[in-house]
Amino acid sequence: MNCPRCRTWLAADTLDAGGVAVEAKSCEKCTGHWIALGDLKTVESVVDLRFLRWRNLPGMETQGRILLCPECPEAMPMEKIVSLRDQRVVMDVCHHCQHVWLDRGELEAIQQRGLLGGLQEIIKALRDASR
Numbered sequence: 001m002n003c004p005r006c007r008t009w010l011a012a013d014t015l016d017a018g019g020v021a022v023e024a025k026s027c028e029k030c031t032g033h034w035i036a037l038g039d040l041k042t043v044e045s046v047v048d049l050r051f052l053r054w055r056n057l058p059g060m061e062t063q064g065r066i067l068l069c070p071e072c073p074e075a076m077p078m079e080k081i082v083s084l085r086d087q088r089v090v091m092d093v094c095h096h097c098q099h100v101w102l103d104r105g106e107l108e109a110i111q112q113r114g115l116l117g118g119l120q121e122i123i124k125a126l127r128d129a130s131r
């Protein structure tokens, strides 16, 4: 599976969420993360020092590009979800496989500011709307 941002091979990674191991994949080149929506909740409240060096979020020009889901066979375009609490954080969500792509700095931002609450609300709204 390749990085939706820069096509680099995504390596299996384990995030340490306060002693709880969370399976994820990460890109060495752009330091983005591919993580299941359900797992994101586990890491939300934990600040991992490894992420503190990712100070700068990618610019809007980069974040505005539509990414294709690296997991789904049909290369589904992922949906842009702008965090309600910090508009610099734009997450790419695949509703089909329920995974989210976090660019460098976004995981840190989520952990530090508890942005996920807003994300979950949006996901729920989208699910309800598609029913």
Ligand SMILES: [Zn+2]
Residues within 6 Å of the ligand: 003, 004, 005, 006, 007, 008, 027, 028, 029, 030, 031, 032
């Ligand atoms: Zn990458």
Ligand SMILES: [Zn+2]
Residues within 6 Å of the ligand: 069, 070, 071, 072, 076, 094, 095, 096, 097, 098, 099
């Ligand atoms: Zn997908």
